[in-house]
Amino acid sequence: MIELRNVAYSYGGGELFSGLSLALAPGSFHFLTGPSGAGKTTLLKLCYGDLVPTSGEVALWGEATTGMARDGLALNRRRIGVVHQDCQFLDHLPLGDNVALPLTVAGRHHEAAAYLPDLLAWVGLTRHVDRRPPELSGGERQRAALARAVIMSPEVIIADEPTGNIDWEMSQRLLALLVELNRMGKAVLIATHDLNLIRSAKAQVAVRTLRLKDRQLLAAGADL
Amino acid sequence: MKRAIWTALSLLAGDAQADRSVPPTGFTARLTLFTAAAMALLAVFALSLSLAAGRLAVRWSDELAQTSTLRISAPAEQMAAQTGAALEVLRTTPGIASARALTEEEEQALLTPWFGPDLPLDALPIPRLIEIEAEGRGYDATGLRARLQAEVPGAVLDDHTRWREPLVAAAGKLRGLGALAIVLIGASTAAMITLAAQSALSANAQVIRVLRLVGARDAYIARAFVRRFTLRALSGAAAGTVIGAILVALLPGGAEDGGSVLTGIGFSGAEWLWLPLIPPLAAAVAFAATRGAARRMLERQS
Numbered sequence: 193m194i195e196l197r198n199v200a201y202s203y204g205g206g207e208l209f210s211g212l213s214l215a216l217a218p219g220s221f222h223f224l225t226g227p228s229g230a231g232k233t234t235l236l237k238l239c240y241g242d243l244v245p246t247s248g249e250v251a252l253w254g255e256a257t258t259g260m261a262r263d264g265l266a267l268n269r270r271r272i273g274v275v276h277q278d279c280q281f282l283d284h285l286p287l288g289d290n291v292a293l294p295l296t297v298a299g300r301h302h303e304a305a306a307y308l309p310d311l312l313a314w315v316g317l318t319r320h321v322d323r324r325p326p327e328l329s330g331g332e333r334q335r336a337a338l339a340r341a342v343i344m345s346p347e348v349i350i351a352d353e354p355t356g357n358i359d360w361e362m363s364q365r366l367l368a369l370l371v372e373l374n375r376m377g378k379a380v381l382i383a384t385h386d387l388n389l390i391r392s393a394k395a396q397v398a399v400r401t402l403r404l405k406d407r408q409l410l411a412a413g414a415d416l
Numbered sequence: 417m418k419r420a421i422w423t424a425l426s427l428l429a430g431d432a433q434a435d436r437s438v439p440p441t442g443f444t445a446r447l448t449l450f451t452a453a454a455m456a457l458l459a460v461f462a463l464s465l466s467l468a469a470g471r472l473a474v475r476w477s478d479e480l481a482q483t484s485t486l487r488i489s490a491p492a493e494q495m496a497a498q499t500g501a502a503l504e505v506l507r508t509t510p511g512i513a514s515a516r517a518l519t520e521e522e523e524q525a526l527l528t529p530w531f532g533p534d535l536p537l538d539a540l541p542i543p544r545l546i547e548i549e550a551e552g553r554g555y556d557a558t559g560l561r562a563r564l565q566a567e568v569p570g571a572v573l574d575d576h577t578r579w580r581e582p583l584v585a586a587a588g589k590l591r592g593l594g595a596l597a598i599v600l601i602g603a604s605t606a607a608m609i610t611l612a613a614q615s616a617l618s619a620n621a622q623v624i625r626v627l628r629l630v631g632a633r634d635a636y637i638a639r640a641f642v643r644r645f646t647l648r649a650l651s652g653a654a655a656g657t658v659i660g661a662i663l664v665a666l667l668p669g670g671a672e673d674g675g676s677v678l679t680g681i682g683f684s685g686a687e688w689l690w691l692p693l694i695p696p697l698a699a700a701v702a703f704a705a706t707r708g709a710a711r712r713m714l715e716r717q718s
Contacts, residue, residue, distance in 0.1 A: 242629070262718050263633045270631035280626045284439035296433045297632035340630070 193348055193379055194239050199248035201234055208234055209407040216348055216379040221397050223390045224383040226404035232383040236352050240272045241265045270298055273341030275351035279333045281325035287336055288321040294344045311339045330357035338366055348379045355386050363389055371396045438620060438640040444612040448645055451608040452652030456694050459601045460660025466594025467687050468680040473587030480580040486546040490570035499544050502568045511555030518545045606705040613645050613709040638710035649702030653695040661691055
């Protein structure tokens with residue numbers, strides 16, 4: 193579905209990483225770890241076509257993102273649910289509309305009524321449906337971002353530090369949702385520093401943990 | 417054509433959800449409304465000026481082309497004979513509906529503004545004037561002059577060409593200036609709306625980024641901006657057109673008074689039908705300007 197082949201990315205004159213390869217197959221579950229500044233967020237952005245590699249190739253469902261038409265990229269992004277580190281909401285819209293935004297831009301807003309109530313209930317945000325994102329706490333925003341990422345039932349879910357602002361109980365609920373989606377055949381890629389989250393996931397599903405360090409992507413140690 | 421109509425209809429019908437994706441843009445909204453209203457008002461004035469100039473050109477051209485004057489300068493004892501001969505020539509000339517020698521009273525009336533009412537016409541060698549009215553496509557002036565030269569040597573034909581043509585040309589140029597003004601108004605409207613749209617798109621860069629991240633296509637993002645600016649231009653131009661029409665209707669003189677350009681400014685009869693075209697044209701200009709601006713901005717922001 194998403195494949196990185198010998199990818200390098202340079203930023204500000206320096207090479208962030210090089211020779212990096214990764215394939216996200218249906219039903220795969222990857223964690224991405226590494227020190228701050230190693231390029232985890234950049235790697236995720238390459239995976240959903242927000243950035244193009246300096247060299248090498250990123251392919252979304254067999255099509256290289258380099259030179260891909262913007263409309264083609266937009267259609268591919270509908271197959272990828274992304275939870276951004278900074279959540280990225282439209283602050284003038286209520287939470288319900290923000291969560292339903294992927295359906296709206298795909299011309300399927302009428303389907304929101306079928307999915308939205310259950311989804312908001314699941315992430316514990318039902319009573320916040322009419323509130324604007326700036327009125328929510330960091331944790332509430334992160335839960336809403338996850339709800340938005342999965343509302344289209346995407347084939348791939350990419351999350352950047354999805355549990356950074358939420359408590360343990362809620363992070364376990366979010367993980368349970370991701371595991372459930374993974375069991376349905378969705379590929380999951382999560383960048384995180386939260387080792388407990390990784391261990392908890394390993395107890396439930398087959399997980400591959402990768403570490404981005406010294407410009408290389410390596411398999412993590414046995415402790416993870 | 418069918419596709420263009422479908423695009424325009426779907427644009428007007430809109431997508432409430434897509435419209436809500438873009439936050440209200442207060443300053444650019446007011447700027448677009450004001451610009452469209454002001455430009456529509458100016459377009460109404462330019463149109464009325466252009467139409468008035470056109471009417472004047474047609475009137476001068478038609479009225480003066482249908483009349484001409486034959487002046488007979490001859491010794492007093494030959495005046496009656498030459499006048500009779502000239503009338504006979506005119507009577508047999510194709511394209512002339514009527515020819516009539518002015519009476520002494522009429523000649524006196526023509527000279528009164530310059531010489532006063534007590535001018536003794538009998539004592540002065542005043543030429544005799546014959547008023548000619550043409551019919552259909554008029555007469556052959558060159559042929560008539562040749563015949564008159566042979567049969568009435570003292571006759572001089574003035575078919576008004578000398579001063580009619582510069583007047584008609586001047587009125588035509590005034591009409592052209594009015595049309596140019598309308599084109600410039602359209603171009604200025606496009607420029608202003610482009611700037612307003614670019615400002616709105618820049619201010620909403622983060623919104624555009626979020627929409628793209630959740631899979632919005634460029635056309636979806638652009639449509640929200642394009643529809644908004646098109647409808648603003650349409651409503652602003654409609655208001656400007658109505659105000660302009662009222663102001664033109666209140667002008668002294670009006671279209672029926674065709675004496676001069678200044679007193680003849682206004683719309684007459686079917687000319688009023690030009691006005692409802694202004695708001696849709698302004699909307700079309702806004703549509704094209706915003707779509708162009710959106711495409712460029714979205715390309716730059718990708």
